[in-house]
Amino acid sequence: MTFSIIDNAVSIAKRIFKEIPRDRMSVPHLFIFPALAIYIVKIFADGISYADPADGLAPRETLAAGFACFVVHISAFGFCARVFVRERIGGALERVQAIGVSPASVVAGYVCGFAPFVLVQSLAVAAASALIFGVSFRGAAWAVPASAFLLGVVSVAMSMFTSGAARRGTEAFAAIPLILPPALLLGEVIFPLEALPAWLNALSYAFPMRYAIEPLNAAITCEMAGCPARDFFGLIVYGIAMFALATVFFRHREAAPRAVHRMSRKTDGG
C-alpha cells in the first residue's frame, strides 16, 4: 500500500518535472512574476513614504473617496465582462449580429443598460465614504458620485473593449488582473503620481482612475473649477476613446477552443 503511494507519487513527480520546462508559462511564473511583484512592492513602499499629509489632502479622505471610485470601477468592469462573455459564449451575440445589430449599438446598449445600476452604486459608495469614513467634502459634494458614475460608465465601455477584443472568454477574464491592480496603483488613490518612476507615470494615462481622481480631489479640497466639464474632460475623452475601441475591436463569436484550433490547422480543416 505504502509502496504503491510512493510509486505513484514518484511517477507523477517525474511527469511534472518533464512538463514544467516544456510549459511556455513556466519562465513567467517562476521568474518574471515574482520579480514584478517585488518591484511593485518597492514602488508601493516608495509611494507611501512620499505621501505628505501636509499638502491639503488628508490620506484618510483621499483613500476613502478613491477606493469608493475604485469599487465602482472594478464592479462595473467585472460585471459587464461577465454578462458580455456569457452572451457571446451562448451564441446570442452571433444571432444578434446576424439580425443586423451593429457593434456600436451593442456597446451603446450595454453602456446605457448598466448606467442606472452604476448610478445607484455611485450614490451608495459616495454616501458610504462620507458616513463610514467621515469624509467631509469641502468642495462640490456632488462631484464624488459624479466621478464614480462617470468612471463606472467608462469602465463598462472599457470592459466591452477588452472582452470584445479577447478571442475567448477565458482571455477576457485573464485580462482583469492586468487591468484592475495597475488602475489602483497608478490612479493616485494610494500615493501621488510624482512618487512613481517616469515611465509608470506615463503609463498611468492608460487607466481611467487617473482621470477620475482629479475631479474627486478637487471636490475634497474645494478646488473644483467653475466649469465642472473641464474637470471631467479627461474622463469623458477616455470614455469616448474606449467606446470607439470597443466598436472597432468587437468580436461577436468565440474563437474555437485552442486545442481544436490547433488540430484544425494541422488537418487544414474547418
Add this chain to the structure above:
Amino acid sequence: MRKTTLKELPEERREYLRIEDVLDVEVERPDVDAPARTASSLDMSAGGIRLSGNQPVKRGDMVWTRFSVPTPEGDRVIESLCEVRWASEGDAESTNKYLFGVSFYDIEPSDRELLLRHVFSKHYGIERSAGPSVEATDLRGKNYGVESLRGVSLEVAAGESVALLGPAGAGKSTLIRILATSQKPTSGSAKVMGFDLATQKKEARQSIGYMPREDALYDKLTATENLRFFGRAHKLHGRRLADKIAEALAFTNLLEKAGEPVRKLSPGMRRRLSLACAIVHRPKLLLMDEPVDGAGPALREEFHNYLRQLKDIGVSIIMSTREAAEALESDRVVFMIDGRALADDSPENLMKLGFATVKLTVGGESREFRTQDYRTELPEALRGLGAEISRLEKVEICENTLDDIIRDHFLPGGDAE
C-alpha cells in the same frame, strides 16, 4: 342603421382572428345547462376570434363555436364555449351584418394549440416567388484563419429543405454563417431572395431566420422576453410583435412556458424556444446549425413536424447535421467534407447507391448475397432454391444506411470505386 367598416373598429377588435382563419365556423346559443369547465382564453394578446353573423348578439353573451381545422390526418372539429367580448353592426346590406369578437371560455389546451398552429400558418404570409431562395456560387470562407469552405455552390428553391451533411470540420457551419450574414465569404457570391449578401445585406436579413448551434438565448429572461428582444431587433413593435410572439410560442408548443425564465426550461424546450426566436419575424429562409444533433427521439420528431409545417407554408430550410438519419428528412442532401460539396441529390437517389445484404439460412447453412434491389432479387433467389425451400429456416435483410453509403462512396478509402 350606422355602418361599421373594419377600419373604424378599435385596434384590439381589428386584431381579432378573422373568420377566414378557420375553415368553417358555426355559432349557436348554448344550452343553459352547458357545463362550464375552467376558463381558458385564447392568449393572443388581441384576445379571440372576430366573427360575423345575421343574428344580433350583445357583449357578455355565451356562444358555442365549432371550428373545422385541417390537420395531416384530415379536418378536425374543435368545439368551444365562447364569450362575446364586443359586438357591433356592420354593413346593413350584408347578410352577415353583425360583427362580434369572442374569446374562448372553455377549450381543451390541445385544441387551442392546434388552432393557434393553424393560425400561425395562415398568418405567416409568404408569397411564393418563382426564383430561388438561395443562390450561392463558389463560396469560400475561413473559420478563424483556416480555410474551411472551398468553393461550394448551392441553389435552394422556395419551400425546399436542404440538409448539409458532413463530419465536424466539413465547412457546414461556415456555409450557414455566411448565408446568415454572420460571416463574410473570402470569395464567391451569394443571394438570398434575390438580394446580394455583399451589397444588399440589410434587405436580405429581413428574409433570414438563423438558429445557431448553441441555444443563443438569454437565461435570465423569460421565453416571452427573449422573443420580444429578438422581435424588436427585427423592427417589430406593439400589437404586431405581441401577436407574432404568441403565435411563435404556440407553434413551438411553449405557450404554457411563456413566463418561465429560460434557465428553468429543459434542453428540449430551449431548442424549441431557439427555433421560435429564429422565426418570430416570419422569415422566408430558415438557417439552422445542427438543430437536433444529439437530441432525443421525441425532440427530433417535434422538430420534423415543425419543419414540415414551415416547408408547407413555403419557408426554405437549410440545416446542417452530422447525422445521416436527420438528413433523410430533407428534400435534398448536400454531403460536405473538407469544405467541398461531394454530393447533392435527393435522399431517395442517394439511398439507391446503397445495397442490401440478404442472408438465407437453409438447413443450418448460411447463404449471403448483396443486391441493390432485394425486392426483385429475393423472390428470384427463393425460386432458385427449388426443393430446398422446404428447409428454409430464416431470411435476414440488412439494408445500407445513408451513413454506410457515404462511407462507401464518398469518404477516402470507400469501396465504391
